[in-house]
Amino acid sequence: MLGYIRYRRYLVCSIHNIINEELKMSIDRIVLAFAGGVITTSLLLALKVSTSWLWLTAFVGVNLLQSAFTGFCPLATILKKMGFKSGEAFA
Helix, strand or coil: CHHHHHHHHHHHHHHHHHHHHHCCCCHHHHHHHHHHHHHHHHHHHHHHCCHHHHHHHHHHHHHHHHHHHHCCCHHHHHHHHHCCCCCCCCC
């Protein structure tokens, strides 16, 4: 069990280093990439599985819209606590 925990911690730290240092991605770019991935995935699931997956697409779209006006994004808050560098939008 301890080996699994160490491996998982190593994996999370490796992903953090790749995104934050090698790709030079700020929180803004990570949020946009994540939102695009979720929207694309939910659209594919809506085509192949059930049209109910379109609710996830709508949720992400509404969240992006409200964050444009308020500057609050739950994912940006989580990424900031994880130590990713701030961008222009979510400082």
